Amino acid sequence: MKLSAQSKIGVGVLAAIMVIGFCAYVFQLTQGLCVTGMSNGVSWGLYITCFMFFVGLSAGGLIVASSAHVFGIESFKRVSMPAVITSTVCILCAGAFILIDLGGIQRIWNMFIHLNFTSPLAWDMCVITTYLVINVLDIIWLRRGDERKVKMLSYVALPVAILVHSVTAWIFGLEIAKEGWYSAIMAPIFVASACDSGLALLMVVLAAVRKAGVFDCGSELFANLARLLATFIAVDAFFIGCELLTTAYPGTEGASHVLGIMTSGATAPFFWFEILGGLLIPFVLLASAKRRERTGVVVAASALVMCGVFCKRVWLLFTSFTVTNVYGAPGISSGSTAARGADGFDMWALAGSYMPQPVEFAVVAAVVSFCILGIALLSKKLVAKA
Amino acid sequence: MTKLAIGINLDRCIGCHTCANACKMQNNVPDGMLWNRVITEGCDAIDGAVGEYPNLTRTYVPLACQHCENPACLKVCPTGATYKDEQGRVEIDYDRCIGCRMCMAACPFNARVFNWEDPQRDGDFNWGDARVPVRTRGVMEKCTLCKERTDAGEEPMCVVCCPTHARVFGDLDDPNSELAQLRATKGKDVHILLEEKGTKPQVFYFDE
Numbered sequence: 001m002k003l004s005a006q007s008k009i010g011v012g013v014l015a016a017i018m019v020i021g022f023c024a025y026v027f028q029l030t031q032g033l034c035v036t037g038m039s040n041g042v043s044w045g046l047y048i049t050c051f052m053f054f055v056g057l058s059a060g061g062l063i064v065a066s067s068a069h070v071f072g073i074e075s076f077k078r079v080s081m082p083a084v085i086t087s088t089v090c091i092l093c094a095g096a097f098i099l100i101d102l103g104g105i106q107r108i109w110n111m112f113i114h115l116n117f118t119s120p121l122a123w124d125m126c127v128i129t130t131y132l133v134i135n136v137l138d139i140i141w142l143r144r145g146d147e148r149k150v151k152m153l154s155y156v157a158l159p160v161a162i163l164v165h166s167v168t169a170w171i172f173g174l175e176i177a178k179e180g181w182y183s184a185i186m187a188p189i190f191v192a193s194a195c196d197s198g199l200a201l202l203m204v205v206l207a208a209v210r211k212a213g214v215f216d217c218g219s220e221l222f223a224n225l226a227r228l229l230a231t232f233i234a235v236d237a238f239f240i241g242c243e244l245l246t247t248a249y250p251g252t253e254g255a256s257h258v259l260g261i262m263t264s265g266a267t268a269p270f271f272w273f274e275i276l277g278g279l280l281i282p283f284v285l286l287a288s289a290k291r292r293e294r295t296g297v298v299v300a301a302s303a304l305v306m307c308g309v310f311c312k313r314v315w316l317l318f319t320s321f322t323v324t325n326v327y328g329a330p331g332i333s334s335g336s337t338a339a340r341g342a343d344g345f346d347m348w349a350l351a352g353s354y355m356p357q358p359v360e361f362a363v364v365a366a367v368v369s370f371c372i373l374g375i376a377l378l379s380k381k382l383v384a385k386a
Numbered sequence: 387m388t389k390l391a392i393g394i395n396l397d398r399c400i401g402c403h404t405c406a407n408a409c410k411m412q413n414n415v416p417d418g419m420l421w422n423r424v425i426t427e428g429c430d431a432i433d434g435a436v437g438e439y440p441n442l443t444r445t446y447v448p449l450a451c452q453h454c455e456n457p458a459c460l461k462v463c464p465t466g467a468t469y470k471d472e473q474g475r476v477e478i479d480y481d482r483c484i485g486c487r488m489c490m491a492a493c494p495f496n497a498r499v500f501n502w503e504d505p506q507r508d509g510d511f512n513w514g515d516a517r518v519p520v521r522t523r524g525v526m527e528k529c530t531l532c533k534e535r536t537d538a539g540e541e542p543m544c545v546v547c548c549p550t551h552a553r554v555f556g557d558l559d560d561p562n563s564e565l566a567q568l569r570a571t572k573g574k575d576v577h578i579l580l581e582e583k584g585t586k587p588q589v590f591y592f593d594e
Contacts, residue, residue: 031503032501032502032503032504032523032524033485033500033502033503033524034502034503036502038502039502040419040490040496040498040499040500041496043487043490043491043500044487044491098486101486102484102485102486102524103484103485103486103487103500103501103502103523103524103525104483104484104485104523104524104525105484105485105524106524107465107481107482107483107484107485107524108484110465110467110481110482110484111464111465111484114465114466114467114482115464115465115466116463116464116465116466118461118462119461119462119463119464119488120462120488121462121464121486121488122464125464171488172491174462175458175462175491175492176458176492176494176583176584176585177458177491177492177493177494177583178491321491324496325494325495325496325580325583326425326427326447326449326495326496326579326580327425327427327428328425328426328427328428328429328447329425329426329429329430329431329432329434330423330425330432331425332496333418333419333420333423333499334418334419335418335419335499335500335501335502336418336502336503337417337418337503337506347417347418347419350430
């Protein structure tokens with residue numbers, strides 16, 4: 001594989017970020033999760049946000065690729081390979097985030113000998129593993145051009161891709177403890193946001209490989225995919241609207257509290273960015289056939305969709321951690337003297353709070369770099385010149 | 387069956403936090419966390435009051451693991467580290483805990499605390515009952531209903547140390563126990579925390 005000077009610099013930068021992130025992770029392993037901003041109040045943070053985000057990016061890719069074969073959409077088959085590549089790399093990143101987030105990874109073998117099948121996290125391990133195997137097989141068979149096997153695999157891949165993100169949703173949606181999570185529409189919302197963010201990533205990748213001269217899917221297909229993306233955005237917006245209306249309408253105290261934090265409290269910037277920047281603006285951009293033909297507009301809309309879905313993960317996760325069901329001073333103990341600078345009475349908090357720490361940013365940057373590098377190198381190696 | 391639990395008399399609780407400290411001492415609970423804490427209900431300051439002068443009320447709610455009959459934390463634990471034992475207590479097998487914190491998100495009472503760092507203790511040594519296992523970094527912990535004491539037929543330390551005898555320990559499945567009778571006879575004066583969540587707490591609160 002020959003790389004231009006520019007690419008070499010790019011690879012070098014990404015590799016450097018990965019090395020820094022790896023060191024940060026080793027540091028976290030030696031110190032414990034106290035080097036993160038998490039505490040007993042907000043017990044999941046940036047890692048789990050990214051986990052949700054990457055599962056979505058991954059599922060979207062495979063849903064598009066396998067739909068092409070299941071529903072016999074001939075033109076979509078041309079982007080199968082890039083779609084499966086993004087899907088594979090993103091699910092590796094998602095799995096990595098779950099492992100990075102574990103406080104006792106040295107006891108991980110308990111997941112194999114004592115697996116408790118009532119836990120959504122157990123389902124997640126099984127379904128992500130299955131999903132990864134499907135992705136790898138898909139790449140192998142696509143590469144060999146074994147159309148029959150790819151088609152057969154697609155019938156399994158499509159439901160598993162939908163399931164992988166549903167299970168991720170159930171990690172949150174089945175928790176009766178959290179007002180903002182416990183909802184039957186959580187899985188459909190996650191699948192919808194997987195479809196739009198995953199397809200958006202695929203659009204960006206397609207634009208990038210075209211620019212790099214590796215593969216050109218053709219402007220007609222590109223515009224068609226952009227139209228599909230607009231549809232996915234609309235479905236996502238519809239589900240989110242349903243959820244908000246159902247939460248808001250009864251006007252219960254708990255729901256009002258959660259909505260208050262979302263619309264005008266700590267998570268409000270993320271909520272409004274998602275509604276405006278992640279749904280409304282990209283939908284308007286992609287709604288016109290003329291604008292869909294301009295690569296720049298489509299890439300911008302796709303980037304907005306991905307940012308919007310990331311913001312959605314943020315407000316979904318943290319809004320519910322902010323409130324406690326049993327309210328009263330002194331509140332919750334932080335549990336971490338080092339991370340939160342919490343000494344004496346400062347260990348108490350009435351509401352959960354969280355700010356990601358440098359270690360978390362370094363680790364996330366490293367995984368994102370891995371993702372970019374993985375997609376770029378695999379695309380260069382596996383996607384045929386067209 | 388045995389169903390060990392605690393009943394707390396809210397009219398007797400004076401908010402002295404002795405139970406919280408007794409628990410911390412007994413169970414070697416590290417800095418920055420408590421298994422049992424006393425909440426001034428609905429207030430943003432300890433010992434505050436609810437309402438408007440002169441119609442003020444103040445309720446202290448000692449809060450720890452509710453040892454639910456239908457524990458949300460147990461179902462979500464991927465390794466079965468959280469379990470319901472034959473005495474009806476919700477316990478944690480520390481060797482199995484992988485620190486994923488599913489249970490922490492699932493508990494409606496914020497009863498669980500996590501070892502985010504190597505446990506820190508004032509004086510740098512372990513204290514409390516030698517029978518209590520020492521937890522390490524990356525492990526979840528919470529009220530065990532003083533497993534080591536109750537296994538030996540003793541009462542939990544919070545019950546022993548409460549200066550107003552606000553706490554009653556016993557077996558809900560033994561109709562002759564004081565606890566089961568309180569729960570049966572107090573009727574409307576029995577309060578279950580977050581009953582609407584359906585986790586069926588065994589711990590209950592009652593008025594004098």
